[in-house]
Amino acid sequence: MAEYGIKVGGSSVSSARNIDIVADLIVKQYLSNPADNINVVVSAIGKDPAGTRTEKVTDMLLDLAKLILEKKSPKKNALAVEKKLTETSGVHTDIIHHLHIDYRTADYPLSNLGLAVADAMSKIKRKENINPYQIKDALAAMGELSSTPIVAAVVQHKLEKKWESLETKLAKEKMLRPEEQAVLNRLRAANGVYAHVVDSRHAGFITDSNFTKATLLDSSLDTEIARHHASLRAQYPHSILMYSGFVGRDIEGNTTTIGRDGSNTTKTALAVAANEQAITIYSDTDGVLLVNPKIVPNSQTARSLDYIETVLLAKFGGMKVLEEAGLYPLIRAKKYIPITVKNTFNPDDPGTLITHEAPPSVPTMKGLGILHDMHYREFAVQDPRAFQQLERTLASYKGVNILKSTLESNGAKKIGKFVFAADRKLEKRHGAEYFAGALTDRIIKNVFGGQAPKSFHHSAGSLVTIVGRELGNSHKDMSRVYDILSKANGGGTDTNTHKLPVWTTPDSIHLYMDQGTTNNVVNMLYNKLKKINVVLYGLGNIGPAFLQKAIENYDELGITVTGIVDSSGGYAKIGGFTTHDLEAIIAAKKGKTSLKEAAESSLVEGGIYLAPEAAKNFRNLRDFCKGDTVLVDATSESSMIHRLAYALHLGAKVISVNKAPYAVEKDNGHAKRQIPQLFEALLENRLFNRGTVGADIGVPGKLLDILIKNPAYVTVRGCSSGTLGYTTTLIEEGKPLSDGVQGAIAEGFTEPNPYKDFSGNDVLNKMVVLWRTIATKYGLDPFDIKVSHESYLAPAIRKYEELTGKPFETSDLSGLTKTAFVERMKMLDGPFKALQKGLPEGYVLRYVGEISYDEATKKYSISVGMREVHKTNSLGSLKGPDNRILFGINSSPDDLQDFASGKGAGIVETANAIMRDLKEIVSMARGEYGGRKIGYVKRPLSERPTHLPMVNWHRPSQKATALMGYSQFLK
Numbered sequence: 021m022a023e024y025g026i027k028v029g030g031s032s033v034s035s036a037r038n039i040d041i042v043a044d045l046i047v048k049q050y051l052s053n054p055a056d057n058i059n060v061v062v063s064a065i066g067k068d069p070a071g072t073r074t075e076k077v078t079d080m081l082l083d084l085a086k087l088i089l090e091k092k093s094p095k096k097n098a099l100a101v102e103k104k105l106t107e108t109s110g111v112h113t114d115i116i117h118h119l120h121i122d123y124r125t126a127d128y129p130l131s132n133l134g135l136a137v138a139d140a141m142s143k144i145k146r147k148e149n150i151n152p153y154q155i156k157d158a159l160a161a162m163g164e165l166s167s168t169p170i171v172a173a174v175v176q177h178k179l180e181k182k183w184e185s186l187e188t189k190l191a192k193e194k195m196l197r198p199e200e201q202a203v204l205n206r207l208r209a210a211n212g213v214y215a216h217v218v219d220s221r222h223a224g225f226i227t228d229s230n231f232t233k234a235t236l237l238d239s240s241l242d243t244e245i246a247r248h249h250a251s252l253r254a255q256y257p258h259s260i261l262m263y264s265g266f267v268g269r270d271i272e273g274n275t276t277t278i279g280r281d282g283s284n285t286t287k288t289a290l291a292v293a294a295n296e297q298a299i300t301i302y303s304d305t306d307g308v309l310l311v312n313p314k315i316v317p318n319s320q321t322a323r324s325l326d327y328i329e330t331v332l333l334a335k336f337g338g339m340k341v342l343e344e345a346g347l348y349p350l351i352r353a354k355k356y357i358p359i360t361v362k363n364t365f366n367p368d369d370p371g372t373l374i375t376h377e378a379p380p381s382v383p384t385m386k387g388l389g390i391l392h393d394m395h396y397r398e399f400a401v402q403d404p405r406a407f408q409q410l411e412r413t414l415a416s417y418k419g420v421n422i423l424k425s426t427l428e429s430n431g432a433k434k435i436g437k438f439v440f441a442a443d444r445k446l447e448k449r450h451g452a453e454y455f456a457g458a459l460t461d462r463i464i465k466n467v468f469g470g471q472a473p474k475s476f477h478h479s480a481g482s483l484v485t486i487v488g489r490e491l492g493n494s495h496k497d498m499s500r501v502y503d504i505l506s507k508a509n510g511g512g513t514d515t516n517t518h519k520l521p522v523w524t525t526p527d528s529i530h531l532y533m534d535q536g537t538t539n540n541v542v543n544m545l546y547n548k549l550k551k552i553n554v555v556l557y558g559l560g561n562i563g564p565a566f567l568q569k570a571i572e573n574y575d576e577l578g579i580t581v582t583g584i585v586d587s588s589g590g591y592a593k594i595g596g597f598t599t600h601d602l603e604a605i606i607a608a609k610k611g612k613t614s615l616k617e618a619a620e621s622s623l624v625e626g627g628i629y630l631a632p633e634a635a636k637n638f639r640n641l642r643d644f645c646k647g648d649t650v651l652v653d654a655t656s657e658s659s660m661i662h663r664l665a666y667a668l669h670l671g672a673k674v675i676s677v678n679k680a681p682y683a684v685e686k687d688n689g690h691a692k693r694q695i696p697q698l699f700e701a702l703l704e705n706r707l708f709n710r711g712t713v714g715a716d717i718g719v720p721g722k723l724l725d726i727l728i729k730n731p732a733y734v735t736v737r738g739c740s741s742g743t744l745g746y747t748t749t750l751i752e753e754g755k756p757l758s759d760g761v762q763g764a765i766a767e768g769f770t771e772p773n774p775y776k777d778f779s780g781n782d783v784l785n786k787m788v789v790l791w792r793t794i795a796t797k798y799g800l801d802p803f804d805i806k807v808s809h810e811s812y813l814a815p816a817i818r819k820y821e822e823l824t825g826k827p828f829e830t831s832d833l834s835g836l837t838k839t840a841f842v843e844r845m846k847m848l849d850g851p852f853k854a855l856q857k858g859l860p861e862g863y864v865l866r867y868v869g870e871i872s873y874d875e876a877t878k879k880y881s882i883s884v885g886m887r888e889v890h891k892t893n894s895l896g897s898l899k900g901p902d903n904r905i906l907f908g909i910n911s912s913p914d915d916l917q918d919f920a921s922g923k924g925a926g927i928v929e930t931a932n933a934i935m936r937d938l939k940e941i942v943s944m945a946r947g948e949y950g951g952r953k954i955g956y957v958k959r960p961l962s963e964r965p966t967h968l969p970m971v972n973w974h975r976p977s978q979k980a981t982a983l984m985g986y987s988q989f990l991k
């Protein structure tokens with residue numbers, strides 16, 4: 021049987037309700053796989069901010085010890101002790117009462133607490149020589165020794181109920197489902213003992229006698245705990261073993277507490293001894309937050325940490341989940357068991373995975389720590405010997421913990437610089453001058469023989485530490501940090517942080533600064549160094565091209581691709597894919613390997629596969645790397661509208677090159693709600709769709725720039741299809757239509773289904789995207805517009821029918837494969853040639869999309885179709901896949917006021933468009949750019965003005981009566 025570990029932190033057992041929640045999680049894991057065994061380590065009851073108790077039970081017990089040790093009159097003392105004892109016991113009995121469990125559950129440890137108190141009091145009365153630390157331990161240990169049986173009783177109760185219900189069901193129905201039968205078998209095997217309480221003092225947790233700061237003995241770590249555990253497992257092969265964290269005993273049998281990272285040490289020592297496969301630590305945040313949310317609200321979570329990062333964070337004021345001492349048993353035994361830190365109150369969140377790993381390919385900030393009460397000293401010294409003496413004097417001063425000392429030479433001048441942490445308690449006791457004045461006096465006396473040095477300087481401040489493997493060696497990150505420091509303080513003042521000490525280790529960057537600037541600097545550092553996560557839907561032509569560009573910009577932009585989805589499902593990785601992972605995925609996909617197959621062959625270490633249904637839920641992918649996330653849509657599915665709307669709802673940003681979701685009709689699912697949401701997000705810099713019209717030439721952005729100026733109305737006219745432009749040019753050069761179609765497919769200009777281009781639907785959709793942007797600006801109904809639409813092929817089809825007298829079959833065109841489509845187009849080669857011939861002198865054919873505005877009726881309309889255009893006209897002179905979109909501002913586009921022009925299709929160009937949008941999002945996330953401020957009329961859809969009835973633009977008529985000549989104004 022495989023063994024698994026759980027550690028339940030103080031916040032998860034702080035109230036009856038929380039104990040009930042965490043007990044459910046333990047039960048769930050126990051029942052999820054009957055072949056696994058579970059060992060739980062429980063902490064003492066923590067603070068209950070939701071209730072009224074602001075003190076942890078351990079602190080209450082230490083207060084109790086303090087009262088016992090106080091040298092007051094025995095009578096007064098006894099009363100105060102009695103009161104505190106009742107209060108502390110009351111916390112437990114209250115919880116037991118609310119949990120409706122047997123009072124005897126905690127009776128034994130609580131009466132032990134009473135005995136420990138009575139024992140200590142009588143020793144004091146008899147004036148026996150007692151060790152106060154020993155008394156503290158005897159009492160503090162009661163926290164864990166009392167909470168463990170309570171949690172165990174709740175787990176026991178839940179499993180008894182489960183057993184009962186399954187037995188009843190079996191008796192009634194004579195058969196259980198196989199998974200239910202497996203659970204029942206396990207419960208029967210446990211023989212009524214589902215949760216067995218283990219007092220760690222009697223389970224091999226032997227420590228030295230360094231009371232309150234005890235350390236487990238090597239023999240305990242190497243053999244004793246394992247021996248006891250093996251024997252307990254033999255006795256209770258199917259029970260959950262519930263160990264009390266933090267406590268141990270010395271070889272004389274006295275109770276001790278493991279001073280540093282106590283319950284975690286109990287857990288990791290037990291994990292090694294029991295050969296556990298994995299550990300889950302239950303806490304009250306979604307894993308390890310990058311920075312204290314009091315300073316940066318909505319801080320991201322580090323989805324993965326390695327041991328070094330974890331320890332550095334704990335040491336330098338970041339989130340403390342495990343300290344060096346807590347990891348020591350694993351490191352000593354070289355058993356690098358993965359640890360997941362999860363939120364008891366949000367167990368679906370994947371939390372943070374802590375592993376023992378090699379440094380990543382791209383350095384990533386994994387957290388920011390802040391330590392206040394720091395001091396900085398500078399002294400001019402004569403020589404290195406004086407510097408050493410200075411260092412020794414400082415180090416010997418009580419409460420000083422030197423973090424950095426350097427001797428710097430400035431010409432002949434030598435300056436010793438020190439950053440040290442000051443023990444706040446001492447300052448409280450001895451006054452604010454303890455570390456400032458008194459320490460300086462002592463140094464002047466000891467090191468400088470009573471004569472103040474030529475120059476010296478001291479200041480109190482804070483130390484901000486940025487943690488991340490190899491971050492200290494990353495020139496790019498260091499230059500970002502210096503950039504922030506110089507911006508943060510503007511120069512000229514004594515808070516000019518970049519003149520204050522900054523130093524690095526390979527895995528950390530340390531910045532000493534004035535306390536007043538800390539929050540500001542931490543916010544800036546966080547914004548500049550945090551990763552922006554990307555979830556990509558669609559891995560056809562555009563998706564891999566975008567990934568290639570993402571790889572090139574990974575470090576520069578600070579982005580991480582965390583999940584990728586194709587039609588076979590999703591592939592994701594906790595902490596995100598490395599650039600190597602992405603290269604492997606691109607290569608696999610090029611070789612026609614789906615993501616599902618890639619996952620099945622474990623293409624990426626640590627990669628996790630999500631079935632298509634699960635991958636549809638954006639949240640499932642986002643959570644692999646929670647934080648600022650961008651959804652990139654490079655599919656051609658209109659159903660992506662749901663994912664886009666949900667991502668926006670979750671606060672993510674969206675980038676689209678897929679225009680289908682923006683063009684859905686009113687009766688499509690939740691379009692009535694989602695279309696306004698999407699376009700409002702576009703105007704609010706939450707959604708970016710540069711690539712949906714004209715690949716990378718910037719059409720949507722140009723329109724937004726125009727709308728910012730609040731014109732009365734905007735009109736649009738243009739050739740917006742790379743495919744149709746390319747084909748038209750070839751026809752003009754005398755080549756057949758089918759060659760043009762084939763060439764456009766080969767160049768990657770066409771939509772996945774080429775009929776989407778040749779039907780004109782693609783151009784129409786682009787006009788709809790632009791129109792709905794305009795409609796949203798003016799508060800118009802985005803679904804209500806008159807559309808006239810004719811396909812690119814329509815004039816040639818009419819010609820074909822005229823020439824042959826036979827109908828041309830169009831109903832199956834949209835279902836043809838690319839090859840079959842090219843083949844069918846051969847039938848129209850001749851008719852296209854005939855059309856060319858029939859054009860008036862100086863005119864060419866152009867497929868034009870237009871959004872017009874009728875000033876008389878104040879109504880917009882869209883028209884899309886083949887037009888005769890003079891070849892000197894700005895649309896007539898277009899060549900190949902180039903697009904040109906003309907904008908009229910308070911006028912028709914004839915009075916050309918603005919335009920976007922260039923290659924409007926292509927794989928590289930479209931991938932570039934995604935990158936450009938992504939760069940905009942990144943610079944906004946880093947606080948470098950505020951985005952466009954476009955005011956718009958916000959009103960519910962039902963109150964938006966209606967216009968002329970809409971025609972169904974998805975079924976273009978192939979039978980329009982005549983070519984519309986626009987030549988009269990396209991001179």
Ligand SMILES: NC(=O)c1ccc[n+]([C@@H]2O[C@H](COP(=O)([O-])OP(=O)(O)OC[C@H]3O[C@@H](n4cnc5c(N)ncnc54)[C@H](OP(=O)(O)O)[C@@H]3O)[C@@H](O)[C@H]2O)c1
Binds near residue numbers: 559561614712
């Ligand atoms: N080519 C251009 O010049 C250009 C210009 C501007 C915009 N665009 C747009 O870019 C988009 C992508 O074009 P493309 O040529 O790369 O298309 P594509 O080759 O057909 O790729 C589409 C991708 O979407 C995936 N997919 C399909 N259904 C999915 C679903 N339900 N969930 C997640 N993924 C799904 C497909 O998976 P499989 O791989 O498993 O089939 C494929 O990877 C299109 O919307 C297109 O209009 C293209």
